[in-house]
Amino acid sequence: MDRKKFIKSTCAFGLGVTGIALLLESCKKTQNTTTPQGPTVNFQLNLNQPANAALNSTGGTVSANGVLVINVGGAYTAIAQSCTHNGCKVGYNSSGNNFICPCHNGVFDINGNVTSGPPPTPLKKYVVTKNAAVLTIAG
Ligand code: FES
Known part of the structure; x- marks a missing residue:
């Protein structure tokens, strides 16, 4: 040749x-674009405990077991906290009622869906039930 x-x-x-x-x-x-990512959990938070007191106010958050729990206008939402891009912890943005990843500006809506940035998949959303002062987060 x-x-x-x-x-x-x-x-x-x-x-x-x-x-x-x-x-x-x-x-x-x-x-991978539609499969939400996050750990499987089933745990409780007592709203009377000081560590969870932030959840008694609108916009308050508590992070536990890889899940971010938020008081959204008196209702509770729970979302996987690890960004689906590179795993940074997302934070709740009360003014936009969404989640922002500080590493590369990934943005997720209140249901965990990607609205902008590099994350390839949604964040997992959990079921939150309230019984008296105890929240159960599962999913
Ligand atoms: S790690 Fe979240 S956008 Fe990159």
Whole structure:
């Protein structure tokens, strides 16, 4: 094989391999776009305990077991706290009623859906039930 043919065939092979790798990567991203990510939990928070007192006020948050629990206007929401991009802890933004990741400005709505930034998948949302002064967070 002369030099010209060798270079031609090597380039063709390289382009083919690159194309397949890009195709597989795009398929991988498509598959993950709707599956919320977060730990499986089932725990309780007593609102009478000082450590959970923030939850007695609108906009108050408590982080426990990888879950961020929020008092949203007297109702409770719980969301996985680890960003689905690179795992930084998201924080609740009461003025926008959403979650912001400080690492690369990923933004999630109150239900955990990605609204902007690099996160590839939603945050998992948990069921919160209240019985007297005790919240149960499960999902
Ligand atoms: S780690 Fe959250 S946006 Fe990158």
